[in-house]
Amino acid sequence: MDIDLPPEDAAFRDEVRAFLAAHLPEAIRAGAAASPTVFVEPEIGQAWNAVLNAKGWLGYQWPEAHGGTGWSPLRRYIFEKECALAGAPNLTVLGLKLVAPVIWTFGTEAQKAFYLPRILSGEDYWCQGFSEPGSGSDLASLQCRAVLNGDHYVLNGSKMWTTHAHHANRMFCLVRTDPGAKKQAGISFLLVDMNQPGISVRPILTVAGDHEVNQVFLEDVVVPARDLVGDEGQGWAIAKFLLENERGGSCHAPKLIYDLDQLLQAAKGESDGRGGTMAQETHWQRRAARARLGVQALEMIELKIISELAQGRKPGPQTSLAKLLASNLRQEIDLLAVDLYGPAGLQLEWTRPLYGDNAPAPVHSRDAQMAAPRYLNSRAWTIFGGTNEVQANIIARSVLGLGG
Incomplete structure (x- = not known):
């Protein structure tokens, strides 16, 4: 989904795109693509963190006073979206996005001075x-x-x-x-x-x-x-403060859009078993279109959350709604991948890692090899960070006024 950006933010988007094109190594991009888990291995994640830290962009959600960029919520969104669309790996969320805000909000001056620089440098994991x-x-x-x-x-x-x-x-x-x-x-x-x-x-x-x-x-x-x-x-x-940061302020929609676009491109070369390709298979394409509509709706919710943050307001139960939708969409897109590749999408290689020179050879393609482990790993999305049931209860109480 394209949004009209103010000229200065459009220029920032172009700067991010140019940086990613020049400084995102193919080995890191390939490693991220061949990592079925939410948290990429440190050799991939920390390597990318180091590139961003050298640029001064690693603490993109951090205040300037604590070594961050001090970017507006909109610029943080632009950065996350461009990274997702470029195939960059997820950042090491536990240090950067969860404990760091706790330390600068509730910690002592000594704790801030000791721990925050070590998170950015990668000295602490x-x-x-x-x-x-x-x-x-x-x-x-x-x-x-x-x-x-x-x-x-x-x-x-x-x-x-x-x-x-x-x-x-x-x-x-x-x-x-x-x-x-x-x-x-x-x-x-x-x-x-x-x-x-x-x-x-x-x-x-x-x-x-x-x-x-x-x-x-x-x-x-x-x-x-x-x-x-x-x-x-x-x-x-x-x-509670930490969990609110975990559920809000980050954008899942761009990564979901990227993964869905990759599947739609791959569908042009995958057989439907009847002489055509999966790009012509009506049922699969209908499911993909429904997923895209869901992702676009999620992106609108995430942009609304960003708007609330930009105005200094807490987004409230919208973060639970975003977490609920993102989890379900993540699982649906990963199921689409398994169905796209058919029997080749059922291969489950137990050797790790699935990237690098020692990765096991795929039966069909590297993307097909990733389908089953990614689908199985994403079962956890509806559990971690607050289960779907917990999010539904929050929405029921806070939005619908149910449950007393």
Whole structure:
């Protein structure tokens, strides 16, 4: 969807396009295209982060005071859209987009001075310690315990579905510091050094064969009291702030548009089994057209959110609506890919990575090889960042006035 931009923002868009054309390496683009997971491997993601950091664009959502670009919401949208349409990899969201805003909003001056530059430089790679066994959608029931002992906390418990914990040297973590308080009131937010005794990481392989998530065990783990963010008992409020940043302020529609366009182009060369191509297969094309309409509607919602942010207002339940729609559309587009390639789209290669010189040879094509693992990986979209059911409940209460 094209929108009319003010001349200065159109010039900025052209600058971004020119930069991407000149500085997005083909190896990084190919690695992103052959990564079925939401979070690309650090060797791809961190390499692209370094390119953007050298340009001064890595902190594109950050205030200038903390080393960011200070761009307007519209320019952030333009940047994200051009990166998506160029096939650039996703950025390392856990550090850049989740914990960094928490640190500059709730952290001490010492925390800001120490952690924020290390996120931009890539010296720190973060994971998120929120969910636990038995505490997923009901996050407030978490049981990981932190006991203050002089100038440090001692942590015991475990965290579940911890993305890239096997790569991370830092974890931002929700812990229970007051077991006697109401469950939301007794939670605090800690920054944890992963390179210490008492922390073990157990891999969880997904049905696609990807090692993206883990279970993390914490046994008498020591965290200096200076790494408490905000006050004790403020963790739930900080977590809500973080989740609002996760669901809002970023744009999913451009990446969905890019992936759908790639499928439509590929359909011109894929047989429909009846002497024609999938570009002529009515049912598949009808589904693709319906998905495009859905993505365009999502883009309008995301632009509305950007407009709210530009005016200094919180977008509210629109972020839940955007997350709900993006998750469903992601899964529908990935299903379209499986159906496009037919039996060749069912190949499920367990070797990783699927990019680079040592990648397994595809049965049909590299894109067909990606279809099944991507489809299986995207099953998680309707779970992470708040399940579809959670988003629907938020919309029901906040928009429709249901549920009291």
